[in-house]
Amino acid sequence: MRRLLLGVLALALAACGNGDQTADSATGGRLEITGSSTLAPLIAEIGARFEAAHPDARIAVQTGGSSRGISDAAEGLADIGMSSRELTETEQRRLRQHRIGVDGIAVILHRDNPVDRLSREQLVALFTGGVDNWQEVGGADRAVTVVDKADGRATLTEFLRFFDLPREAIAAHLIIGDNQHGIRSVAGNPGAIGYVSVGAGTVEAERGTAIRLVAIDEQWPTLETVRNGDYALTRDLILVSGAEPSALTLAFIDFVRDAAVHDLYADFGYVPAAE
Amino acid sequence: MSPQRSEQLLLIPLRLAAMSAAVICFLIVALLVLESLPALNNIGWRLLSDANWRPTPAAADGAFRVTPMVVATLVITAGAVLLAAPLGLASALFCRFYASPSVAVVYRRLVELLAGIPGVIYGFWGLVVLVPLLGAWRPPGASLLAASLVLALMILPTVALISESAMRAVPQRYVRAAAALGLSRWGTIRSVILPSARRGILTAVILATGRAIGETLAVVMVVGNIVRFPSGLMEPVRALTGNIALEMGYASGDHRSALFFSGLVLTGLVMVLVLFANRLGHRGAISDA
Amino acid sequence: MLDRVLTQPRAKCRKVTLPDRLAALLVWTVATLVAGMLLWIVLDLLRHGLPHLSIGFLLDAPRDAGRAGGIAPVLVATAMILIVSLAVAVPLGLATALLLSEYIRRGSRFAGFVRHALEVLAGVPSIVFGLFGNALFVRYFGMGYSVAAGGLTLACMVLPLFVRASEEALRSVPDDFRRAADALGLTRAAAIRSVLLPAALPGILVALVLSTGRALAEAAALLFTSGYVLRVPESLGDSGRTLAVHIYELAMNVPGGESQAYATGVVLLGALLLINLLTALLGRRYGAQVQGVRR
Numbered sequence: 001m002r003r004l005l006l007g008v009l010a011l012a013l014a015a016c017g018n019g020d021q022t023a024d025s026a027t028g029g030r031l032e033i034t035g036s037s038t039l040a041p042l043i044a045e046i047g048a049r050f051e052a053a054h055p056d057a058r059i060a061v062q063t064g065g066s067s068r069g070i071s072d073a074a075e076g077l078a079d080i081g082m083s084s085r086e087l088t089e090t091e092q093r094r095l096r097q098h099r100i101g102v103d104g105i106a107v108i109l110h111r112d113n114p115v116d117r118l119s120r121e122q123l124v125a126l127f128t129g130g131v132d133n134w135q136e137v138g139g140a141d142r143a144v145t146v147v148d149k150a151d152g153r154a155t156l157t158e159f160l161r162f163f164d165l166p167r168e169a170i171a172a173h174l175i176i177g178d179n180q181h182g183i184r185s186v187a188g189n190p191g192a193i194g195y196v197s198v199g200a201g202t203v204e205a206e207r208g209t210a211i212r213l214v215a216i217d218e219q220w221p222t223l224e225t226v227r228n229g230d231y232a233l234t235r236d237l238i239l240v241s242g243a244e245p246s247a248l249t250l251a252f253i254d255f256v257r258d259a260a261v262h263d264l265y266a267d268f269g270y271v272p273a274a275e
Numbered sequence: 276m277s278p279q280r281s282e283q284l285l286l287i288p289l290r291l292a293a294m295s296a297a298v299i300c301f302l303i304v305a306l307l308v309l310e311s312l313p314a315l316n317n318i319g320w321r322l323l324s325d326a327n328w329r330p331t332p333a334a335a336d337g338a339f340r341v342t343p344m345v346v347a348t349l350v351i352t353a354g355a356v357l358l359a360a361p362l363g364l365a366s367a368l369f370c371r372f373y374a375s376p377s378v379a380v381v382y383r384r385l386v387e388l389l390a391g392i393p394g395v396i397y398g399f400w401g402l403v404v405l406v407p408l409l410g411a412w413r414p415p416g417a418s419l420l421a422a423s424l425v426l427a428l429m430i431l432p433t434v435a436l437i438s439e440s441a442m443r444a445v446p447q448r449y450v451r452a453a454a455a456l457g458l459s460r461w462g463t464i465r466s467v468i469l470p471s472a473r474r475g476i477l478t479a480v481i482l483a484t485g486r487a488i489g490e491t492l493a494v495v496m497v498v499g500n501i502v503r504f505p506s507g508l509m510e511p512v513r514a515l516t517g518n519i520a521l522e523m524g525y526a527s528g529d530h531r532s533a534l535f536f537s538g539l540v541l542t543g544l545v546m547v548l549v550l551f552a553n554r555l556g557h558r559g560a561i562s563d564a
Numbered sequence: 565m566l567d568r569v570l571t572q573p574r575a576k577c578r579k580v581t582l583p584d585r586l587a588a589l590l591v592w593t594v595a596t597l598v599a600g601m602l603l604w605i606v607l608d609l610l611r612h613g614l615p616h617l618s619i620g621f622l623l624d625a626p627r628d629a630g631r632a633g634g635i636a637p638v639l640v641a642t643a644m645i646l647i648v649s650l651a652v653a654v655p656l657g658l659a660t661a662l663l664l665s666e667y668i669r670r671g672s673r674f675a676g677f678v679r680h681a682l683e684v685l686a687g688v689p690s691i692v693f694g695l696f697g698n699a700l701f702v703r704y705f706g707m708g709y710s711v712a713a714g715g716l717t718l719a720c721m722v723l724p725l726f727v728r729a730s731e732e733a734l735r736s737v738p739d740d741f742r743r744a745a746d747a748l749g750l751t752r753a754a755a756i757r758s759v760l761l762p763a764a765l766p767g768i769l770v771a772l773v774l775s776t777g778r779a780l781a782e783a784a785a786l787l788f789t790s791g792y793v794l795r796v797p798e799s800l801g802d803s804g805r806t807l808a809v810h811i812y813e814l815a816m817n818v819p820g821g822e823s824q825a826y827a828t829g830v831v832l833l834g835a836l837l838l839i840n841l842l843t844a845l846l847g848r849r850y851g852a853q854v855q856g857v858r859r
Contacts, residue, residue, distance in 0.1 A: 032708070037524070041629035041818050044794060060803050062709050062791045063817075065524015067531075077703070085525075088332075145415045150500065151330055152525030167329060173415050174511055175500035177521045178816045181402070184496075188407035191414055200819035207820050267628060269819065285753055286667060290674075292659030296727070297681035299720045303688055303696045310695075365594035373591050382599060384840060389602050391777025391836040393808040394690075394784075396829050399815050400605050428601055435598075436774060437729060440767055444736030459580060461587040475732055482686050482728060489689030491784045492812065516689045520784065523695075538692045545687030549680060 028056030029248050035062075035069015035082030036154070037178060038103065038197060039237055042268045043082055046261050050252055057248065066154055070095065073240045079249045081240040085154030096245065098253050101237040102271045104198030105155055105162075106213040106221035108183065110190045115139045117215040124163055126193055129171030134191065147185050147194030148172035155179075158235040159195055180204075187211050198226055199269020227271045237270060307542060310535035314339070317529050322536060328502040328518075332528035339533050343504045345540060347419070347512035348488065350505045351498065354423030355430060355487045360480050362427070363434025370435070371442050372464060383439075390432035398493035401425040406497055413509045417499035420508040425493050430483035437482060441475020442468055481552050488545060491516040515541045606833065613830035616823050622831065626794055629818050630810060635828055637796040641711065641804025642780070642835075644797055645790055648715025649722060649779050654772070656719070657726035662756060664727070665734040686724035693721050694788035702789055709803040714790020718782060722775040729774055733767020734760060766847040773843050777836060783808040807832045 033043060040063040047059030062078075069081030074094045087097060107123060109115060115138055118126070125131040127146055134142045148170050149156035160167060174192075176182045179200040186192040187210040198221045201213050213221050216233060225231035239256065241249050255261065257273065265272045314322065317334035322341050331337030366386065370379045401421055410416025445468055453463040469476070499511020500521060513521075515537045523534050624634030660678065668675045688696075697717030707713040737760055745755035761768070783806070791803035792813070805813070811828050814821030 037817050040792065041813070044792070045629055048794075060709065060791070060793050062793070062803065063524075063787065063813075067525045067527050068523075071527060143414055150521035150525070152522055152530070154525075172501060173499070174417050175513070175521070177495060177500075180816045180819065180821075181496060183819075184399075184402045185406075185415075185417065188403065189410050189415055197819075203819035207822075282752055286663075289659045289663040289667060292656045293663045293674075293678045295656050296660065296678060296685055296723055299723070300681045300685050300688075302700060303685075303692065306696055306699050307692070362594055362598055365591050366598050369591045369595035373588060374595070382595065384837075385599060385602055385606075387773055387777070387840045388606070388833065388836050390774055391780050391832075391839075392605070392829075393781040393811060393832070395808060395812045395815060396609065396832075397605070399825070400608060404604075404608065428605070431598065431602075433774070436770065437732065440729070440732050440736070440770055443767075444732065446738060459584045461581070461584040464587070478728055478732065481683060482725060485683070485687030485724075488687055489692070491689060491691045496816075516691055519689075519691050519695075523691075535695070538689070538695065541689055542684070542687075542692065546684050549683040549687065553676075553680070553683070 028054070029246075030058045030060065031080065031248055031252055032072075032078045033059065033061045033069075033080040033082060034064055034072045034078040035080075036066040036084040036237075037063040038084045038154070039082040042264060042270065043239075043256070045264050045267070046256050047252075049261060049264070050255050053255075054251075057252075059252065065152075067152065070240055073242060076242060079241065079246065080253070083154070083238045083240055084235060085157055086236065087238070087240065091240075094243070095240040096243060098239040098241065098257070099236050099273050100239055100253075100256050101265055101273050102226060102234050103237055103269075104221050104226035104231050104271075105159055105195050105233045105235060106198045106201045107193065107195050107216060108186050108201050108211045108213055109193055110186055111210040111212050112190050113139055113142075113212065115214065116212060117218060120163070120217055123216060124165065127163070127171070128165070128169050142191040145173045145189050145192040146171055147174045147176055147182055147192050149182070149195070150175050150177050153177070154235060155195065155197065158233070162233045183209060183211055197269065198223070198231075202269050223266070223269060223271060237273075304539075304542060307535055307539040311532060311539045314529055314532035314536045318533060322533065330522065330526065330530040330533060332526075332530050334529040337530065339529075340502075341515070341518075341533070341537055341540060343502055344513050344515045344518050344537065345544070347498075347505050348514045348516070348541065349544070351419055351422045351426065351494065351512070351514055352484060352488045354419065355426035356480065356484050358423065358427035359431045359434050359483060359487075363431045363479070363483070364438055364476065366431070366435040367439035367442060368464060370439050372460060372468075383436075386432045386435050389428075390436060392429075394429060394490050394493035397425050397429045398496035401493065401497035409509070415499060415511060417497050417511050418509045419498065419505050419512050422494050422498040422512075422514070425497050426487045426490060429490060429493060430487050433483040433486060434479045437479035438472065438476045441472040441479065444475065445471045477552065481549065484548060484552075485545060488541065488548075489516060491520045495520050609826060609829045609833060612823065613826035613828075616827035617830055621827060629821070630794065630814050630824055631818060631821050632824075635807070635810060635831065637794055638805050638807055638810045638828070639831075640796045641790070642806040644711045644800070644804060645715045645718065645786070645806055646776065646779055648712060648800065649718035650772075650776070652716060652719035653722050653726050653775060657723050657771075657775075658730060658768070660723075660727045661731040661734055665731050666752070666756065666760065682724040682727055685720070686728070688721075690721065690782055690784045693717055694785035696720075697785060697789040707801065709789065709791030709793070710801045711790055711797050711804050712800040714786050714804070714806070715800075717785050717789045718779045721782065721785060722778050725778055726771050726775040729771030730764070730768045733764040733771060736767055737763040769843040769847045773840055776839055780806075780832060780836065781808055782806075783812040787812070807835070 040061055044061040066083040066085045069083055070091055072078035073081030122137050132144050134140055176185055179196045182194045182196045183204050186194045205211055219231050221231050262272045318339045322339050325338040325340040327338050328340055329338040370383050406416040406421055409421055449467050453467045494514050495517040500513045501511040502513045505512045518537050519534050526534055621634040623636055627633035701707050701713035701716050741759050745759045786806055786809050793803035794805055797804040811825050814825035
């Protein structure tokens, strides 16, 4: 049975060897892309379309978070890293950035919460614990539950920057990871307030999930307002590559930014970067 | 070739196979230690003494106390095991001695089915059904209790299935002897079945504890993930596994290393538990003889 | 089946005492409660998932990040990863279980050592397995995110469960069998092959069911090893997404993916049911043969 084990191992290694073959044409071969879970589904869809147009190419998308994508790209473990946060200075020195789109960050409440717009001051008070009952901002007599994102998440960083708050100022009752986790947590709690990607929030609200996207200082979070800049709370979606990207890498990044795939961005509620 | 010699030859691959578990263990611990070294060097005792958990890529800027998460992990696991062990044991007894054969088969199928359902599904069920229910009573609902309940359901099949197979292993002549003595059903279970199956039941509980302590996704979804010492059943806390899952993809530098240290602590906890449980098992075995 | 004696509540030879009644009441209550909770989860899954299920769902490729189309590549990738992991874990695990139950004394130092290792391994969190598999198989062995890396990681993960459960099964074979084999002059290897393994088979199948279940259920470790690619793996070196990873992705990361996540959950449930029934059938067949031996 050890022979069997060795056989399996050998087979596996042999199989891996085959996978690494790089074709010589510019659009053939294999691209490894890792990083942001926000971007992964979109890039995978674009990758599928790229493969349809270039049958020799294989685009393998893996998730694991923005930092993973950035470090994989820096170490050469991946051809392209996906990031939904800004790069630090040290990271910028080692990598080439390609801005591909914009995502808004929306504040969400439970659908049964009558509040539908909040001012910047009210939001700061809500998230820092200054207001702990919805009555104080025009809602029902119900305790506020603040849903916050885990440390290091891109959404959190941009959210704090927008409201000019230090990390420890937020008085969180719950901490969540992925967007959907946040949306479910708010949809299951009439007193909850949280923040998620405008894309994810819009898609879920349209499908009948019990959440409401609220206006910040009368700015409504929609795809349209994110696109034309009327909604200020946004973050960039970025692809990063090593300093000397291969022809296939460049071809794929061009493809990602091509108008021909803009419909895919809309499916996820993101706004493609202007040409 | 003499029989003894072929016996010896057969033993070599068996021993090698048995070593594989130890080798994997060693590699895992080695990896965790290696990756934890930066945190141990740069953060050191602050992993215990800092005021809270505010991780940053550079050790000097952040705070890195992991103790609340250690305690929370232990409490969540204890809660889950305390719930699942008796319920699982009773389920096994039900299957083996109380239910009619046809009911037992259906019941066993259901339990087997649930042994294979991913933590994601338990977690999602917890997030969508259980947490809002608890939250209606006392918000936010995502809490230590929610995590223990979801985990208990998750590990219950393990306890039930393995203890049942341990009960099946009790020699029939014991049961026959008990019947001959005129012992009642409960009498037989209490004085014959449970004592002889004790080792297997202990195994079941240890395996279930392992699964509970290591479950990641289900816990993250329902526990609330606030880093603090548990102060009540309805309080949100954060487990060590959850800490790794939430932050690993977004961590770099000393923060990343501190997360590996979380993994190391977790594995250390499991080792201590195993030693403890084995001592317990041994003592029982000796008093048994 | 002597246990039948016990399952007859009103067998005349035994007196039914008050503790007896209380215990019965308690066991029945617990069983109802447990069945109720478990059914709740299953029915919840079925209620949300069944309406989205069709033959096409099983046979089609996914579209729109899995929000439309089917899960065919996911099924193939799951099967491949499962086969790799069981192909490694079952022989290793069976060998370990045989050694522990048949060859070395329970109290021996080596047995204790192996057992400790297994128990520690059983408690290592799945996410740590993911980090380990990523470091060792994906990077160090250069397998990349692949079916092979995921399968090997899963093999490490299910090993302790498989060993413990099959060791239980081997130990449950009455010593009479071993003595009979000795009396017939069978070598140990022959006794294992023709007496012990067949007799322990039903229990080993339980071990297999539990391990398969655990492997099918794993998502956290596989995200880091077999990865995320939604395509039929062309070789063991290709990345592939399992059912559990697909469910996780749809439920937690793709907005609007919930109903397809439920539907995928139902498929997983169906797969489990199929595996369980198959092993039960096999077990009954071989179990019957053993019963024959017993008489």
